[in-house]
Amino acid sequence: MPSLFYEEYFPIWVALFVSIFLSIIIFTLSYILAIQNPDTEKLSSYECGFDPYEDARNTFDVRFYLVAILFIIFDLEAVFFFPWAVSLSHLTSWGFWTMVDFIIELALGFLYAWKIGALEWE
Secondary structure (H helix, E strand, O other), X not given: OHHHHHHHHHHHHHHHHHHHHHHHHHHXXXXXXXXXXXXXXXXXXXXXXXXXXXXXXXXXXXXXXXXXXXXXXXXXXXXXXHHHHHOHHHOOHHHHHHHHHHHHHHHHHHHHHHHOOOOOOO
């Protein structure tokens, strides 16, 4: 039984150690070989090509965060459509109707966000 464990997990451990080793080498070499030449232009704040005109600690409008969160939510939920579409011919009716329920709930969430004006920008 232990040989089966080592036989199946040995490639995973090798890949893990190789990736950690390479990341340490790459990080170290990039730090050592990089030209460290900071000047005022490189260290200044950059905001859409304009010089900053206010303090960076001012609060942002909550709509920036709301739009970003809505984008992430709907984008990540849309990722579930690809495996479903690929395996649609192999699914049972339970899998099909479960995904239809997911689509309906996603549409209801989108309609709710639209109805409350979360997608509007004044």
